[in-house]
Amino acid sequence: MGKGGKSRHNVASLAVPATLTVAGILFLPLLMLFRISFNQYDRYDLMIETFTLSNYTEILTDSFYRSVLLRTFEVAVLSTAVTLALAFPVAYFVARAPARWKSLLIILTIFPLFVGNMVRAAGWMAIMGNQGFLNQILLKMGLIGTPIEILYTPSAVFVGIVAVVLPFMILSLQSVIEGIDPNLELAASNLGAGPLMTFRHVILPLALPGVLAGTVLVFILCMNAYAMPVLLGGPRFHVMAPQVYQQITGQSNWPFGGALAFILMMTTLILTFVSTSVIQRQYRP
Amino acid sequence: MKQVTLSHVGKTYGGVDAVHDFSLTVKQGELVALLGPSGCGKTTTLRMIAGFVLPTAGEIRIGQHNVTEMPPYRRSTGMVFQNYALFPHMTVSQNVGFGLEMRNVARADIKARVLEMLRLVHLDHLLDRYPRQLSGGQQQRVALARALAITPDVLLLDEPLSNLDAKLRHAVRIEIRQLQRKLGLTTIFVTHDQEEALAVADRLVVMNKGRIEQVGTPRELYDTPRTAFIADFMGRANFLRGYVSAPGTFLTQSGQRFYFSGSAPSSTSILSVRPDCIDLVPGDAAPKHPNVLSGIVRAITFLGPVNEVMIGSDTGQTISVHSRTASHDIASLKEGEPVRISWPVKASQILDASDWPDNEGRYKNRTED
Numbered sequence: 147m148g149k150g151g152k153s154r155h156n157v158a159s160l161a162v163p164a165t166l167t168v169a170g171i172l173f174l175p176l177l178m179l180f181r182i183s184f185n186q187y188d189r190y191d192l193m194i195e196t197f198t199l200s201n202y203t204e205i206l207t208d209s210f211y212r213s214v215l216l217r218t219f220e221v222a223v224l225s226t227a228v229t230l231a232l233a234f235p236v237a238y239f240v241a242r243a244p245a246r247w248k249s250l251l252i253i254l255t256i257f258p259l260f261v262g263n264m265v266r267a268a269g270w271m272a273i274m275g276n277q278g279f280l281n282q283i284l285l286k287m288g289l290i291g292t293p294i295e296i297l298y299t300p301s302a303v304f305v306g307i308v309a310v311v312l313p314f315m316i317l318s319l320q321s322v323i324e325g326i327d328p329n330l331e332l333a334a335s336n337l338g339a340g341p342l343m344t345f346r347h348v349i350l351p352l353a354l355p356g357v358l359a360g361t362v363l364v365f366i367l368c369m370n371a372y373a374m375p376v377l378l379g380g381p382r383f384h385v386m387a388p389q390v391y392q393q394i395t396g397q398s399n400w401p402f403g404g405a406l407a408f409i410l411m412m413t414t415l416i417l418t419f420v421s422t423s424v425i426q427r428q429y430r431p
Numbered sequence: 432m433k434q435v436t437l438s439h440v441g442k443t444y445g446g447v448d449a450v451h452d453f454s455l456t457v458k459q460g461e462l463v464a465l466l467g468p469s470g471c472g473k474t475t476t477l478r479m480i481a482g483f484v485l486p487t488a489g490e491i492r493i494g495q496h497n498v499t500e501m502p503p504y505r506r507s508t509g510m511v512f513q514n515y516a517l518f519p520h521m522t523v524s525q526n527v528g529f530g531l532e533m534r535n536v537a538r539a540d541i542k543a544r545v546l547e548m549l550r551l552v553h554l555d556h557l558l559d560r561y562p563r564q565l566s567g568g569q570q571q572r573v574a575l576a577r578a579l580a581i582t583p584d585v586l587l588l589d590e591p592l593s594n595l596d597a598k599l600r601h602a603v604r605i606e607i608r609q610l611q612r613k614l615g616l617t618t619i620f621v622t623h624d625q626e627e628a629l630a631v632a633d634r635l636v637v638m639n640k641g642r643i644e645q646v647g648t649p650r651e652l653y654d655t656p657r658t659a660f661i662a663d664f665m666g667r668a669n670f671l672r673g674y675v676s677a678p679g680t681f682l683t684q685s686g687q688r689f690y691f692s693g694s695a696p697s698s699t700s701i702l703s704v705r706p707d708c709i710d711l712v713p714g715d716a717a718p719k720h721p722n723v724l725s726g727i728v729r730a731i732t733f734l735g736p737v738n739e740v741m742i743g744s745d746t747g748q749t750i751s752v753h754s755r756t757a758s759h760d761i762a763s764l765k766e767g768e769p770v771r772i773s774w775p776v777k778a779s780q781i782l783d784a785s786d787w788p789d790n791e792g793r794y795k796n797r798t799e800d
Contacts, residue, residue, distance in 0.1 A: 329516035332483050335503040336510045337530035337581060347529070351520050 183404030192398055201405035211389075211406070215413065218385040221300070221375075222368035225307045229315045229364050230357065232308070237319030237356075238349075242328065255316050263310060267377035270306050271297060274378070298380030306374035311367050315360040322356025323349070358425060362418050369414045386410040432617045433494035433584040434459045435480060440489035442475050449475045451641045453489070457585070460615040462608070464622055464632035466664070472641040473621045477587055480619060481508050493584045504533075509578030513590040515570045517562040523549070523573050524558040530581035548576040551610065568599050575607070579614075586611070586618040592627060604631050625665050629653065637661055659782045662703045669709075669750045671702040672784065681781060685746045689722045695781035706739065706753040708778035711760040711770060718773035725771045726750065728764055742770060 183201055186194040205211045240251045258266070273279045274297040281293040296302055326349060334344040350357075372387040379385075386406065393403030435457040442450040450472040457463045465473040478484040480491060482503035491499045498506050517526050524545045531541045549555040552572035562570055571591060578586060591607070592600045608631045611618050622628050628635050629649040637644045637652065637660075645657045656662035659670060673683035681689045681702045689702055704722075712718045726744035738761050740752040752772055754761045764770065 327514070327516060329512050329514060330518060332481075332503070333510070333512060333516040333518070333577075334529070334533075335483070336481055336508060337577070338504050338507075338533035339529075340502075340504050343533060348518060 179404045180408060182400050183408055185401040187399045187401050193400055201402050202409070204402070205405055205409055214384045214386060214389055215409070217383075218369060218387075218410070219413070219417075221303065221307065221371070221385060222365055225304060225311065225368045226361055226365045228304075229308050229311050230361060233312055233315035233319055233360065234353075237316045238323055240316065241320045241323035241326075252317070252320070255313050255320075258309070259313055263373035264377070266310065267306060267373045270302065270309075270374075270378055274302050297378060298383070300379070300383065302378040303371075303375050303383060306378045307368055307371050310371075310374065311364045314367065315364050318360030318363060319353060319356045322353050322359075326352045354425070358422055362422060365418060365421075366414055369410065432459055432615055434492075435585050435617060435619065436490075436492040437476075437480070438490045438492075440476070440479060440486045440491060442472075442479060442484060443487045448641045450479070450486075453643060455636060455643070455646070457617055457619060459617050461633045462611050462616075462618040462620060462631060463634050463636060464620045464628035465636050465638060466622055466625060466628040467638035467644075468664070469623060470640075471638040473623075473638050474589060476638075477510075477589055477619060477621045480585070481510050481587055482506050507581065507584045508587050509581060509583030509585070510587040511571075511574045511578050511589065511591045513593060515562075515574040515594075517570055517573055517577070519562055522559050522561055523554065523565070526562070526573055527577045527580050529577065534581065544580055545576075548580045549573075551579070552576045567595055568603060571595065571603060575610075579616075584617070586616045588618065588620045590622055591620070592622070593624070600627070607631065629665070637664060656703075656780065656782065659701050659703065659784060662780060662782055666705060667751060668703045668705050668780075669748075670782075671704075671746060671748065673702060674700055675781065679776075681779065683746050687724065687746055689779055690776045691779035691781055692777050693781075701782045701784040703780040703782055704774050704778050706751040707737070709750070709752045709772050709774045711740070711752060711754055711764065712773055713760050713763065718771065720773040720775045720778075722776065722779060723771060723773045724750065725769060728766050728768055728770050731761070731764060731766060740764065740770075742772060744772075 182193070184197050184199070186196045186198055186200070188194050236255070240248065240255065243251055271278070275281070276293040276295070276297070278297070280296060281290075284290045285293065330348055330352070331344055334348045339347060370387050371385065372391070375383055375385045376388050387410070390403050390407045390410065393399045393406060397403075437453055437455045440450060440453040441448065453472075453476055455463070465476060467473050475484055479486050480493075482498065482501060482505075486499060489499070490497060493506065493508070518529065521529065524542075527545045527548050528541045531544060536544070545558075546555055549558065552575055554569060554572055554576065557565065557569065562573070565573065571594070575591075588607070592604055595603060604627060610616070611631075620628070620631060632649060634646060634648055635652050636646050639660055645652060645661050647655075652661060653665050656665060662668045663670070671681075671683050671687075671689070673681055675695050676682040676688075679690055679692065681691055681695075681700065683689070683702070691702065710719060712723070724744050724746065726742040729741040729743045729749065732739040732741075733756070734753075735756070737753045737755055740754055740761075742750045742752060744750045750772065754764075
């Protein structure tokens with residue numbers, strides 16, 4: 147007992163450096179920003195030390211910021227849902243692939259992550275622009291007479307975001323599906339369940355931890371998307387993350403930018419927490 | 432319950448025959464064991480009957496229906512998996528009721544049938560447990576109840592006892608046999624354990640390298656094995672290489688003469704004699720049987736009811752003898768001392784050696800070097 151307790155104590159102590167680092171580089175700046183969000187912006191002094199909720203009340207009562215928050219939420223939910231639907235078959239295929247193909251497939255899955263978001267957005271711009279690849283092809287095929295607007299539409303942002311977050315969802319699902327005994331699928335089939343019923347009653351419930359992890363991860367990424375909305379959405383497409391940037395660097399309005407950042411973070415946290423607990427309650431074995 | 436017929440069924444994986452020209456009819460209510468070493472094709476055969484694997488040749492019929500190309504969920508086979516494959520997110524009663532739910536049976540009827548099945552396997556007190564809360568033996572019985580709940584045409588058992596400890600295995604195999612008789616279940620039982628197969632089956636199909644070696648009742652295979660492979664697989668045996676020199680007489684390569692009864696293949700042969708058929712000849716006494724061989728005691732191993740005596744015989748081979756612990760012969764035996772052994776004429780089995788010993792390690796209990 148004593149020995150076991152001691153070794154556990156030693157293992158715990160190994161986590162100390164990482165914990166301190168995380169506290170230092172994550173929580174400290176967050177705390178400072180949180181404090182700043184209660185300060186007052188001033189045209190000449192930029193920031194006045196005080197304690198006011200005016201930044202928060204302004205954001206929540208202003209129809210522009212409310213619509214930005216709503217749009218962010220819409221884009222995130224839709225992107226997450228589509229990503230989940232697209233990722234599941236791929237994740238299943240990778241998880242059930244023969245061992246010698248598996249590592250290659252996983253490398254292919256994460257391969258897009260080797261290229262930064264900005265670079266990828268530039269690539270999408272080359273494809274989606276008025277003189278872009280897609281319009282050229284459609285024109286050549288005679289399907290359209292004049293170039294159609296693809297870039298700077300919500301659809302462009304949506305496609306860009308889904309492409310970025312897809313690998314995260316695939317990996318989250320794949321690792322969980324791999325742990326599901328393939329004999330369970332055979333057993334379901336043996337008992338009369340077709341492929342659809344096997345998916346609904348066996349694979350999906352057992353893959354739920356992966357679905358939850360992937361959904362949470364992807365939803366957070368979507369809520370905080372920056373490069374795709376800015377570069378593919380154009381100047382009139384507004385979501386939260388670019389607004390934070392805009393306030394802090396463009397207007398030098400740190401208190402307002404801080405408040406926006408915290409509203410974004412809290413919204414993401416609350417939505418994640420609520421949806422997770424709802425899904426978990428529904429599928430509790 | 433229906434009859435199951437396999438006609439010239441084959442399965443090739445990338446040019447390699449996993450199962451080759453397999454023909455067998457399992458009669459209604461019969462329990463047939465597919466027996467063989469790992470990789471012999473027995474599990475592939477079972478999976479083809481269940482529909483998990485599509486045959487590349489031949490035809491499978493369940494009753495009158497040709498099910499060769501039919502997906503598993505349209506067949507009615509009840510399978511018990513080696514690892515039971517119980518749905519971990521469902522309770523015992525949900526597991527057992529799953530097949531009925533898929534068949535859109537009314538809820539009340541499902542409940543009644545689930546209870547009936549769980550009573551059958553004496554688990555009706557564990558309805559709301561999850562599989563992880565059950566012992567291995569209990570999981571095994573839930574898997575059996577789940578397979579039987581859908582009233583399948585045929586019950587398929589894939590090494591159902593291999594994950595149980597020895598004592599439980601013995602009890603469960605008796606239970607399965609009784610249940611199978613009581614319900615008249617057409618059953619195909621895959622195992623690599625010859626003792627298990629001998630104990631439960633009406634008929635045995637011994638497979639080797641994707642082919643059927645011999646089909647017969649347990650007694651037939653044990654008493655009159657057709658090949659050395661079967662003799663070896665059906666229980667420990669000693670093999671002496673030689674040829675039939677005259678009717679009823681076998682001459683070993685080192686010149687000893689042994690006697691056997693009945694007919695024998697004329698080509699190069701192997702004389703097989705089981706360790707438990709051989710007597711130790713005490714001291715200077717006259718041997719009881721005409722087949723006599725002398726040698727040196729190499730090792731004596733106490734196995735409980737019997738002692739295994741390894742004897743370096745004059746043929747140059749090591750012979751295994753099982754001597755009952757209760758007998759007095761064993762007490763006077765010492766390692767390193769000379770000994771004589773004898774066995775009756777009818778204990779000598781002459782086997783075809785045409786496929787012997789082309790492949791090292793093919794006969795798991797080989798005593799010949």
